[in-house]
Amino acid sequence: MTATASHNPLLARYASAAPRYTSYPTAPHFHTGIDCGKYAQWLSALRPGMTLSLYLHIPFCDRLCWFCACHTKHTLKYQPVAAYLQGLYREIEAVARLVPDGVRVTAVHFGGGSPTMLKPEDMVELNRHLRQGFCFAADAEISVEMDPNDMDEARYDALAEIGMTRASLGVQDFDPVVQRAINRIQTFEQTQSVVAAVRSRGAASVNCDILYGLPHQTVARLEKTVENILSLKPDRVALFGYAHVPWMKKHQTMIDEAVLPGLDERYAQMTAAASLLTHAGYDAIGIDHFALPDDSLAVSARQGQLRRNFQGYTTDAADALIGFGASSIGRLPQGYVQNAPSTSDYLRMSEEGGLAVRRGIALSVEDRLRATAIEELMCNFFFSFEELRRAFPQTSEGLIDEARLYASCDEDGLTKVEDDCFIVTGDGRPFVRTIAAAFDPYFSTGKARHSIAV
Secondary structure, three states, rough: OOOOOOOOOHHHOOOOOOOOOOOOOOOHHHHHOOOOOHHHHHHHHOOOOOOOEEEEEEEEEEOOOOOOOOEEEEOOOOOHHHHHHHHHHHHHHHHHHHOOOOOOEEEEEEEEEEHOOOOOOHHHHHHHHHHOOOOEEEEEEEEEEEHHHHHHHHHHHHHHHHOOOOEEEEOOOOOOOHHHHOOOOOHHHHHHHHHHHHHHOOOOEEEEEEEEEOOOOHHHHHHHHHHHHHHHHEEEEEEEEEOOOOOHHHHHHHOHHHHHHHHHHHHHHHHHHHHHHHHHOOOOEEEHHHHHHHHHHHHHHHHHOEEOOEEEEOOOOOEEEEEOOOOOOOEEEOEEEEEEEOOHHHHHHHHOOOEEEEEEEEHHHHHHHHHHHHHHHHHOOEEHHHHHHHHHHOHHHHHHHHHHHHOOOOOOOOEEEOOOEEEEEHHHHHHHHHHHHHHOOOOOOOOOOOOOOO
């Protein structure tokens, strides 16, 4: 059975390709009409008292995992990484000059690629540039994506020195057969030692990423991985579906499609893993996150304050997100910007003027309305008509009419209108990406290809 075929009629109808909606409009609809000049204007328009979240992209790995859909490249030499850091420093300085005084940084996320590929002294120097350029809140959250194969004592010490508060560890699957099929060899013992090391150095939170839908993966193999993860007692777990997009990420052609699980098996893996996590006491957060009840993510979800951005579900409520590095995306009150995706273009642009924005999109009132509704669906599985009317009094009725019509035509019971809200039911939650796409007019007109929604 192919990955998109299913004996389950709901899966067959609603597990089609759809965006992950970490932004709206989604990145394929950004355009070159937004450039460095516009970005400079938007940065300068930030006001004292606003808050910033910073994302730094390190697009290098010393091994290339075949499942990965991130913007990264394989290198065994450090010289390209060192040269790239100089570009980051130039961009940080250029942005810092434009951001008005009185704007505070409340969160920093180092992503990749493999940020832990940086030499310890370079991680410390990168942090120094950030703190020299921006005013940090005393309780700023510092998150770092980690590859356990990179880690040594000096790197642990460097992460402690920069004030890392959350370590995010990619696990995917501990089964050796699956690991060989995705070129990601990483033992449970390695991962266990990393968790112990970061906790001993003061990291307040640990997140582990798991993938389902991988080659040779079965429910039994995935359940064993989840049980191993649970023994580490992470504060958060992300359970992502493998996105097979070889037309976009050529290294995924190294994965034999014949041994990928079909759609019914993917769904069984997802539900089995989710069941283990919730039975172990984790709260289900959105479509793919789990958190211990006292974790800030779970607290935010219960309070209806959960947010969604390019790192997934978050408590980050900053007024603007600044992306540094090749391909990084930023979100400002006026719209989205994205840096040049190739490292060579990024470095050339940063040398010329510091900034490296290649494209973006300015948000219309209609975009803001639909972004609000879609984020509410992705985070809370409903949106309130009254809240939309209050926030968008001139434009909300059209979308509300669409919601009423969608629910009235929904013979599968995935949605309903109740108490002046559009609600995704329990049966509909696994398909919320597809439901959200119904409120995305860009989706039907774009040519972008997406991974399947389950």
